[in-house]
Amino acid sequence: MSFLDLDEWLFELARHVELVYSPLADIKAYPEHVDVALVEGAVANADNLHLIRQVRERTRTLIAFGDCAVTGNVTALRNPLGAPGPILQTLYVERADMSGQIPDAPGIVPALLGRVLPVHAVVPVDLYLPGCPPPAPRIRAALEQILAGGEVLLAGREMIKFG
Amino acid sequence: MTRRILIDPVTRIEGHARITIHLDDAGTVQEARFHVTEFRGFERFCEGRPLWEMPGITARICGICPVSHLLASAKAGDAILSVMIPPAAEKLRRLMNLGQIVQSHALSFFHLSAPDLLLGFDSDPATRNVFGLMAADAHLARAGIRLRQFGQEIIETLGGSKIHPAWAVPGGVRAAPAAAQRAAIAARLPEARTTVLDALRRFKTLLDTHADEVASFGDFPSLFLGLVGPNGEWEHYGGRLRLVDSGGAIIADQVDPAHYREMIAEAVEPWSYLKMPYYRPRGYPAGMYRVGPLARLNICTRIGTLLADAELGEMRQRAGGIATSSFYYHYARLVEILAALERISLLLDDPDLDSGRLRAEAGVNQLEGVGVSEAPRGTLFHDYAVDPNGLIRRVNLIIATGHNNLAMNRTVAQIAQRYVHGDRISEGALNRVEAGIRAYDPCLSCSTHAAGTMPLALILVAADGTVLDTVQR
Ligand code: SF4
Numbered sequence: 001m002s003f004l005d006l007d008e009w010l011f012e013l014a015r016h017v018e019l020v021y022s023p024l025a026d027i028k029a030y031p032e033h034v035d036v037a038l039v040e041g042a043v044a045n046a047d048n049l050h051l052i053r054q055v056r057e058r059t060r061t062l063i064a065f066g067d068c069a070v071t072g073n074v075t076a077l078r079n080p081l082g083a084p085g086p087i088l089q090t091l092y093v094e095r096a097d098m099s100g101q102i103p104d105a106p107g108i109v110p111a112l113l114g115r116v117l118p119v120h121a122v123v124p125v126d127l128y129l130p131g132c133p134p135p136a137p138r139i140r141a142a143l144e145q146i147l148a149g150g151e152v153l154l155a156g157r158e159m160i161k162f163g
Numbered sequence: 164m165t166r167r168i169l170i171d172p173v174t175r176i177e178g179h180a181r182i183t184i185h186l187d188d189a190g191t192v193q194e195a196r197f198h199v200t201e202f203r204g205f206e207r208f209c210e211g212r213p214l215w216e217m218p219g220i221t222a223r224i225c226g227i228c229p230v231s232h233l234l235a236s237a238k239a240g241d242a243i244l245s246v247m248i249p250p251a252a253e254k255l256r257r258l259m260n261l262g263q264i265v266q267s268h269a270l271s272f273f274h275l276s277a278p279d280l281l282l283g284f285d286s287d288p289a290t291r292n293v294f295g296l297m298a299a300d301a302h303l304a305r306a307g308i309r310l311r312q313f314g315q316e317i318i319e320t321l322g323g324s325k326i327h328p329a330w331a332v333p334g335g336v337r338a339a340p341a342a343a344q345r346a347a348i349a350a351r352l353p354e355a356r357t358t359v360l361d362a363l364r365r366f367k368t369l370l371d372t373h374a375d376e377v378a379s380f381g382d383f384p385s386l387f388l389g390l391v392g393p394n395g396e397w398e399h400y401g402g403r404l405r406l407v408d409s410g411g412a413i414i415a416d417q418v419d420p421a422h423y424r425e426m427i428a429e430a431v432e433p434w435s436y437l438k439m440p441y442y443r444p445r446g447y448p449a450g451m452y453r454v455g456p457l458a459r460l461n462i463c464t465r466i467g468t469l470l471a472d473a474e475l476g477e478m479r480q481r482a483g484g485i486a487t488s489s490f491y492y493h494y495a496r497l498v499e500i501l502a503a504l505e506r507i508s509l510l511l512d513d514p515d516l517d518s519g520r521l522r523a524e525a526g527v528n529q530l531e532g533v534g535v536s537e538a539p540r541g542t543l544f545h546d547y548a549v550d551p552n553g554l555i556r557r558v559n560l561i562i563a564t565g566h567n568n569l570a571m572n573r574t575v576a577q578i579a580q581r582y583v584h585g586d587r588i589s590e591g592a593l594n595r596v597e598a599g600i601r602a603y604d605p606c607l608s609c610s611t612h613a614a615g616t617m618p619l620a621l622i623l624v625a626a627d628g629t630v631l632d633t634v635q636r
Contacts, residue, residue, distance in 0.1 A: 004270065004308075004311065005312070005325050007309070007312045008305065008308060008309070008312075010293075010294075011297060011301070011305070014294050014297055014298070019292065024274065024292050024293055024294075025292040026288040026289075027289065028171070028172055044201070044202070045200070045201070045202070073223075074220065074223040075203060077204075077205075077220075078203070078204040078207065078208050080208075084204070087204050087207045088202070090207055091204065091206055091207055092438075096429055096430065096431045096438065097429050098431070098447050099430050099431055099432070099447075100431055101433055102433075103432065103433050103434060103435055103436050104433060105198075105433045108183070108198050108434050109200055109433075109436065110200055112202060135324070135325070136325075
């Protein structure tokens with residue numbers, strides 16, 4: 001959503017890029033030969049794992065976008081509690097008023113990974129964009145450098161601070 | 164035995180989801196399920212953390228409406244400290260919440276739903292998005308982008324950042340805006356008002372041209388829940404709970420939100436990480452209710468500001484009283500943006516904001532506290548228990564999308580019955596099924612904190628359980 005804080009610069013961006021896969025768009029399968037992907041969020045379940053591998057295979061520049069993608073961040077706060085089984089047991093069985101059970105419908109509800117992983121723990125990452133979320137000026141700085149085609153250099157507190 | 168259709172992923176919503184549509188032997192739609200596939204476990208891993216960290220952590224549940232969690236969490240903290248926060252703090256919290264209603268509703272309407280409403284449900288999926296809208300109607304897209312930006316700037320002005328400001332705390336808020344900053348916000352109000360009035364005008368013409376969608380996008384009787392003021396007026400931050408049925412009868416009123424458990428219970432289904440809350444006295448699933456902009460406008464006696472009340476009157480006239488179609492969520496969202504703009508204008512001039520008293524100091528005085536606020540998508544509950552040192556012992560969160568869970572399933576089934584024929588899903592049917600979900604503006608990140616892309620899938624299932632069609636566009 002911080003991406004949308006680019007506000008009217010989105011018009012400028014639209015002149016240079018084609019949006020091929022996004023939460024904002026209706027294309028449902030990740031296409032081949034993608035130039036740049038901004039990957040938000042950590043890898044927490046089997047579906048995430050499948051998608052991130054596919055994204056890596058089909059993308060030239062993969063950007064870990066935001067602290068969850070870079071470090072696991074809040075998504076990984078469940079890791080110190082150990083395997084997800086007992087957590088699910090507490091929340092969905094003990095703390096339900098009706099029909100307490102762990103959601104596990106096959107083919108529908110993906111299995112949780114034992115640990116939540118940052119993106120680079122699963123596939124190689126080309127660029128890290130920290131921030132929770134990365135503020136729009138930082139996103140813009142990175143995208144402008146990518147569009148210009150050279151090495152991307154982000155330096156200084158405004159560009160590489162967590163949180 | 165039933166057959167099923169799968170839509171995977173559902174797009175232009177916030178969070179990960181799939182939809183399955185179940186058919187009977189004759190191939191007619193029996194039921195539909197909206198599956199939330201992400202899980203984060205906030206309610207568990209917050210245990211042991213200090214109460215004072217909770218607003219900052221729970222704000223991370225959602226990148227769209229972090230302010231809602233910030234406020235509900237701070238209010239639960241107020242209850243545990245047993246303090247009455249200073250008037251300036253309450254008014255500033257209200258101001259931030261109004262900024263958030265503007266930005267979140269603008270996002271839902273212009274960035275996510277306008278591509279369907281203005282480019283058409285049957286338009287090319289490759290360009291049926293905000294970039295397509297920018298190309299097709301640059302003026303409207305730019306106005307919508309600037310309206311959302313305006314809401315975000317209010318949040319940033321008060322809290323120091325647009326997303327996840329660490330600003331509201333148990334007992335009050337950290338800082339107040341300077342007079343010049345307030346003036347800068349006020350200066351942008353007229354443009355914002357023009358944008359929303361234009362959008363309202365355009366939306367109303369759609370009600371006439373989209374009679375089919377109005378009649379099938381979740382048009383059924385249900386209960387409606389939300390906060391209202393002491394005289395039943397529109398509320399977004401304080402007040403008490405009211406529950407109204409689709410005939411307009413008040414079923415419960417002025418219920419202290421701290422007693423929400425007497426009203427609401429939660430069920431679990433094996434096919435979704437999102438629990439299914441229901442109105443406890445009516446049982447599951449008969450106790451289905453809706454929350455959010457449509458519910459707030461259905462339950463209130465009036466909004467309390469001039470332009471918004473005029474629009475509310477017209478909306479009620481068009482709907483014939485209580486609006487029972489979820490297609491009206493879009494309408495209600497626009498009316499609420501207008502209401503928020505009018506209230507922002509009043510608040511900016513409030514002399515209390517200069518008082519300098521922003522925070523009540525206290526230690527832990529109660530071991531339990533409930534904080535409730537109206538998020539853009541509906542009533543949000545944060546319910547905490549702490550130990551005497553203020554460390555969290557138990558957390559229960561009920562978020563807007565959860566409240567709407569049963570109604571969203573019902574909506575998908577209704578749309579599928581109208582638009583899905585045989586065991587294939589046409590492009591237009593697919594998009595209508597998704598658009599029905601989008602009308603609720605679900606924020607699945609909230610329920611489960613899906614931090615990432617937000618796909619949604621559709622599955623068509625046969626009577627014998629085999630998957631007939633899976634849509635992955
Ligand atoms: S905003 Fe923060 S919590 Fe949300 S996905 Fe980005 S890094 Fe994670």
